[in-house]
Amino acid sequence: xxxxxxxxxxxxxxxxxxxxxxxxxxxxxxxxxxxxxxxxxxxxxxxxxxxxxxxxxxxxxxxxxxxxxxxxxxxxxxxxxxxxxxxxxxxxxxxxxxxxxxxxxxxx
Amino acid sequence: xxxxxxxxxxxxxxxxxxxxxxxxxxxxxxxxxxxxxxxxxxxxxxxxxxxxxxxxxxxxxxxxxxxxxxxxxxxxxxxxxxxxxxxxxxxxxxxxxxxxxxxxxxxxxxxxxxxxxxxxxxxx
Numbered sequence: 148x149x150x151x152x153x154x155x156x157x158x159x160x161x162x163x164x165x166x167x168x169x170x171x172x173x174x175x176x177x178x179x180x181x182x183x184x185x186x187x188x189x190x191x192x193x194x195x196x197x198x199x200x201x202x203x204x205x206x207x208x209x210x211x212x213x214x215x216x217x218x219x220x221x222x223x224x225x226x227x228x229x230x231x232x233x234x235x236x237x238x239x240x241x242x243x244x245x246x247x248x249x250x251x252x253x254x255x
Numbered sequence: 256x257x258x259x260x261x262x263x264x265x266x267x268x269x270x271x272x273x274x275x276x277x278x279x280x281x282x283x284x285x286x287x288x289x290x291x292x293x294x295x296x297x298x299x300x301x302x303x304x305x306x307x308x309x310x311x312x313x314x315x316x317x318x319x320x321x322x323x324x325x326x327x328x329x330x331x332x333x334x335x336x337x338x339x340x341x342x343x344x345x346x347x348x349x350x351x352x353x354x355x356x357x358x359x360x361x362x363x364x365x366x367x368x369x370x371x372x373x374x375x376x377x378x379x
């Protein structure tokens with residue numbers, strides 16, 4: 148099973164600043180990596196798939212990069228609505244799809 | 256627009272059963288595979304099950320295989336999760352989620368649309 152880890156567990160950022168979130172896979176997942184945003188009491192929302200492709204309607208301030216075992220989600224200039232928990236998910240090891248534990252982005 | 260609406264959650268005793276439903280609209284349901292994903296209170300996300308667009312193939316996470324059954328009725332645009340022999344560790348919000356692959360075998364394996372979730376609590 149591909150074990151996903153995320154760092155940091157919590158990231159404190161001021162509005163307008165850049166946020167960089169990391170995700171690591173225990174074995175290569177190629178580019179089969181997605182990122183989701185979840186706000187309290189809401190369902191997750193797809194942000195990025197294929198490691199770097201933004202989903203429909205996702206603002207350009209969200210970008211993804213990486214391949215193999217190391218991935219990054221960057222939010223170029225944090226808006227108030229971006230404070231949330233972010234999960235990475237691998238879909239290379241089919242059908243054992245696994246998520247990381249999440250990174251909480253909160254207000255500094 | 257795509258809408259997924261889950262129902263059927265509630266409180267059930269250990270060893271009991273529950274059937275969840277997810278009604279889909281806003282897309283051609285019969286063309287897409289569907290997943291169930293769960294989230295225990297205060298915890299992360301766990302993929303639970305997948306059913307192919309035509310219902311011909313189904314897959315499960317190891318912890319629910321043999322206890323849970325995913326099914327679908329394309330005439331009703333609905334996917335189901337029958338949960339038997341429930342345990343305390345099955346307590347979670349259960350989300351249905353759409354797979355992006357159209358009319359293909361298996362799944363792409365990520366989730367482009369999610370429902371709002373339904374809470375299942377297993378407790379005596």
